[in-house]
Amino acid sequence: MTTILLLRLTLRNFKGIDEFEFNLDGKHTKIFGANATGKTTIVDAFYWLLFGKDSQNRTDFQIKKLNPDGTVAQHMLEHEVEGVLQIDGIERTFRRVFAEKWTKKRGSVKKEFTGHETCYFVDEVPMKEVAYKAEVAQIIKEDIFRLITNPVHFNEQLKTEQRRALLLDICGDVTDQDVISSNEELKELPGYLNGRTIEQHRSIIEGQKRNLNKEIEKIPIRIDEVRRSMPDISQIDVNKIDTEISNLRDQIAEQENQLQQIRSGSAAIDIQNNIRHLEGKLLEITNRLKAGSVDLIAAQRKALADHQWEYDQLTQQIAQKRSQCQNNQRRIDAGKATAQTLRNRWSEVKAATFEHKHENEGSCPTCGQALPEDQLQEAFEKAEADFNRQRAQTLESIQMDGKASMKEVNELEASNETLLAEIETLTQQQSEKQAGIIFAKTELADLDDAMIDPKEDADYQAVQQQIVALQNQLKDIRTLEQESVANTQQMIASLRTEAAQLEQQRAQVTQANAVTARIAELEQQEARLAEEYEQLEYQVFLIENFIRTKVSMLEGRINSKFKYARFKLFETQINGGLKEVCETTYRGVPYSSGLNHAARINVGLDIVNTLSVHCGVTAPIFFDNAESVTKLIDTNSQMIPLVVSKEDATLRIENMEGVHA
Incomplete structure (x- = not known):
C-alpha cells in the first residue's frame, strides 16, 4: 500500500x-x-x-x-x-x-x-x-488520484457506466455462464446468443425490435391504402356478366365471319375473271395485227443500233489517236529544247582554254623547298594533258546525248505523221456511218407510220365494249358490298362497345379480388411480424432475467466490499423491463435524492477507503x-x-x- x-x-x-x-x-x-x-x-x-x-x-x-x-x-x-x-x-x-x-x-x-x-x-x-x-x-495516475482524494468524485463526477465498471473491477465480475447455470429459466439463452455477449445481443435485439415495430406500424396504413382502392362490386353479378360477355364474343365472331364472306363475294370474282379473259383477247388481236410490222421495225432498229455502235467505236479511236499525237508533240518540244541546251553546252566546253597555277608557288608541299625547273615544266604538261582529255570526254558525252535526243524527236514526228493519216481515214469512215444512221432513222419512222392501230379493228372494238359492260356490273356489285360491309362493321363496333363495358365491370371484380388478397397477405405479414416481435420480447425477458440474476449475484459481492455504502445496479421500469443504473444508497436512501451532505461525505469516504485498498494507495x-x-x-x-x-x-x-x- x-x-x-x-x-x-x-x-x-x-x-x-x-x-x-x-x-x-x-x-x-x-x-x-x-x-x-x-x-x-x-x-x-x-x-x-x-x-x-x-x-x-x-x-x-x-x-x-x-x-x-x-x-x-x-x-x-x-x-x-x-x-x-x-x-x-x-x-x-x-x-x-x-x-x-x-x-x-x-x-x-x-x-x-x-x-x-x-x-x-x-x-x-x-x-x-x-x-x-x-x-x-x-x-x-490522475484518474485514481481524483477518486481517492475527493469523496464526492465517484458519485458526482463519474457517469453511470464508469461507476458500474469501477465497481465490477473492484469486486470481480461473474461470467455469463455462471449466471446462466445459477438460474434454470435461463437455459434457453445461450441458443439465442449464438456466441455473442449479452450486451451485443441486447443491442441487436433492440435494433431488430425497432425495425419490426416500424414495419408493424406501417402495415395498418398499407391495409387502409389498399382498402381505399377497392371498387364497389356489391351490385355486380359475376356469373351473369361472364355469360353476357361470352354471348357478345360469339356474336362478334359471327359478324366478323359474315364480313369476310361479303368481302370475298363470288359474283365479283367471276366478273373479274371474265374481264381478265377479255383483256387477253385484246392482247391477242393487237399481236396479230402488229405481227408483220413489228418484225420489220425490230430489224430496222437493230440496223440503226449497229450503225450507232460502229460510229461510237470510230469516235473513240479518233479521240485516242489525237490524244497520242498531243503527247508526242509535248515530247517533241521537250526533246528539241534539250538538244538546243546541249548545243549551247557543247559550244561553251569547246571554247574553254587551259589555265595553270602552281598550288604551292613552286614549293614542295611536304618540305616547303623550291622545286627544280624541270619538275615544274613536267607538272605543267601533265595538267594540260588532263584538261584536254577531260574536255574531249565532255564534248563526246554532250554530242551523244544530243544525237539521242534528236533521234527520239525524229521518231516521234514520224509517228505523228502516221497518226494524222490514220485520223483522216477514220474521220472519213465516221462520216459514212453518220449518213447510215440518218438513213436508218428515216426508214424506222416510215415503218412506224405504216403500222396498223389495233383500236380501229372491229374485233378489238367488240371485245372492248364487252369489258366496259362487265366493269359497270362490277362497280354496282362493289357499291352493294360497301353498304353491307359498313352495316356489318357498325354492328361489330356496337357489340364490342357493349362487351367492353361488361369487361370493365368484370375488371372491377378482379381488382376487388386482388385487393382482398393483398389485405389478407398484409394481415398475414402483420401476424408474422407480431410473432417475431413476441419472440424478441421473450429474448428480452431472458436477457433482463439474466441481468437480474447477475445483479443479484454482483450486489452481494459489491456491498461486501463497503462498510456503509450500498449500490443499486438496476431499476424496474413501468413496462416491467430493466434499466441499468448505478445508484449509491445509504440505509436505503439514494445518494442523488434525499441523502444529506454529511451522509454523502461519509458514504464518499467509505467508497474512498475501498478504492484506496483496491488501488493500493492512499x-x-x-x-x-x-x-x-x-x-x-x-x-x-x-x-x-x-x-x-x-x-x-x-x-x-x-x-x-x-x-x-
Missing part, C-alpha cells in the same frame, strides 16, 4: 492568494475560512500542482488575480505552487511556475507581452513538462462544507476538511487530533 501525505503546500500569486504557506506535517488538518477567502483555491492549487487542472478538472481556469472589472490585477508576476509530499516515508518536492513572457523587440525600448510559459521542478531540479508528468504518473482527502459533518468515519487517508467559518476573514488551519502515520 502506497501512502501519500501532504506535508506542506505553498501558494504564491495563485488566483486570489498572494502568498500562503500551508503546513500540515502529514496530519489531519482543517482549513477554516469565510466564503470567498480561498478554501477551494487551496484544493485547486494542489490539483494544479500535480496535473495542471483545477478541482473541477478544468485546464482553462484563471490563475491570475483579477480586478473587479475582470482585468489582470498585476502583470509580470510568477504564479507558483509548491508542494512537499511524503511518499512511503520519502519526501518529494514538486513545484510548478506559470509566468508571463515579456520580450523587447529590436528597435523598441519597451518590452511587449508575447505569451506564457510554465516551468516545472522536482526536488528543485528543473524538468520538461513530459518528464514532470512522468514523475507524477509514476506516483499515482492520498490526502479534500472535501468542502465540512462544517455540516459532525462525525467522520474512520479512514486511513490524510483528511483535509474545508470548513465555512464566518469569523475567519482569512484562512486559518487547525490540526485535528492524531497524526496520520
Whole structure:
C-alpha cells in the first residue's frame, strides 16, 4: 500500500492568494475560512500542482488575480505552487511556475507581452513538462488520484457506466455462464446468443425490435391504402356478366365471319375473271395485227443500233489517236529544247582554254623547298594533258546525248505523221456511218407510220365494249358490298362497345379480388411480424432475467466490499423491463435524492477507503462544507476538511487530533 501525505503546500500569486504557506506535517488538518477567502483555491492549487487542472478538472481556469472589472490585477508576476509530499516515508518536492513572457523587440525600448510559459521542478531540479508528468504518473495516475482524494468524485463526477465498471473491477465480475447455470429459466439463452455477449445481443435485439415495430406500424396504413382502392362490386353479378360477355364474343365472331364472306363475294370474282379473259383477247388481236410490222421495225432498229455502235467505236479511236499525237508533240518540244541546251553546252566546253597555277608557288608541299625547273615544266604538261582529255570526254558525252535526243524527236514526228493519216481515214469512215444512221432513222419512222392501230379493228372494238359492260356490273356489285360491309362493321363496333363495358365491370371484380388478397397477405405479414416481435420480447425477458440474476449475484459481492455504502445496479421500469443504473444508497436512501451532505461525505469516504485498498494507495482527502459533518468515519487517508467559518476573514488551519502515520 502506497501512502501519500501532504506535508506542506505553498501558494504564491495563485488566483486570489498572494502568498500562503500551508503546513500540515502529514496530519489531519482543517482549513477554516469565510466564503470567498480561498478554501477551494487551496484544493485547486494542489490539483494544479500535480496535473495542471483545477478541482473541477478544468485546464482553462484563471490563475491570475483579477480586478473587479475582470482585468489582470498585476502583470509580470510568477504564479507558483509548491508542494512537499511524503511518499512511503520519502519526501518529494514538486513545484510548478506559470509566468508571463515579456520580450523587447529590436528597435523598441519597451518590452511587449508575447505569451506564457510554465516551468516545472522536482526536488528543485528543473524538468520538461513530459518528464514532470512522468514523475507524477509514476506516483499515482490522475484518474485514481481524483477518486481517492475527493469523496464526492465517484458519485458526482463519474457517469453511470464508469461507476458500474469501477465497481465490477473492484469486486470481480461473474461470467455469463455462471449466471446462466445459477438460474434454470435461463437455459434457453445461450441458443439465442449464438456466441455473442449479452450486451451485443441486447443491442441487436433492440435494433431488430425497432425495425419490426416500424414495419408493424406501417402495415395498418398499407391495409387502409389498399382498402381505399377497392371498387364497389356489391351490385355486380359475376356469373351473369361472364355469360353476357361470352354471348357478345360469339356474336362478334359471327359478324366478323359474315364480313369476310361479303368481302370475298363470288359474283365479283367471276366478273373479274371474265374481264381478265377479255383483256387477253385484246392482247391477242393487237399481236396479230402488229405481227408483220413489228418484225420489220425490230430489224430496222437493230440496223440503226449497229450503225450507232460502229460510229461510237470510230469516235473513240479518233479521240485516242489525237490524244497520242498531243503527247508526242509535248515530247517533241521537250526533246528539241534539250538538244538546243546541249548545243549551247557543247559550244561553251569547246571554247574553254587551259589555265595553270602552281598550288604551292613552286614549293614542295611536304618540305616547303623550291622545286627544280624541270619538275615544274613536267607538272605543267601533265595538267594540260588532263584538261584536254577531260574536255574531249565532255564534248563526246554532250554530242551523244544530243544525237539521242534528236533521234527520239525524229521518231516521234514520224509517228505523228502516221497518226494524222490514220485520223483522216477514220474521220472519213465516221462520216459514212453518220449518213447510215440518218438513213436508218428515216426508214424506222416510215415503218412506224405504216403500222396498223389495233383500236380501229372491229374485233378489238367488240371485245372492248364487252369489258366496259362487265366493269359497270362490277362497280354496282362493289357499291352493294360497301353498304353491307359498313352495316356489318357498325354492328361489330356496337357489340364490342357493349362487351367492353361488361369487361370493365368484370375488371372491377378482379381488382376487388386482388385487393382482398393483398389485405389478407398484409394481415398475414402483420401476424408474422407480431410473432417475431413476441419472440424478441421473450429474448428480452431472458436477457433482463439474466441481468437480474447477475445483479443479484454482483450486489452481494459489491456491498461486501463497503462498510456503509450500498449500490443499486438496476431499476424496474413501468413496462416491467430493466434499466441499468448505478445508484449509491445509504440505509436505503439514494445518494442523488434525499441523502444529506454529511451522509454523502461519509458514504464518499467509505467508497474512498475501498478504492484506496483496491488501488493500493492512499492520498490526502479534500472535501468542502465540512462544517455540516459532525462525525467522520474512520479512514486511513490524510483528511483535509474545508470548513465555512464566518469569523475567519482569512484562512486559518487547525490540526485535528492524531497524526496520520
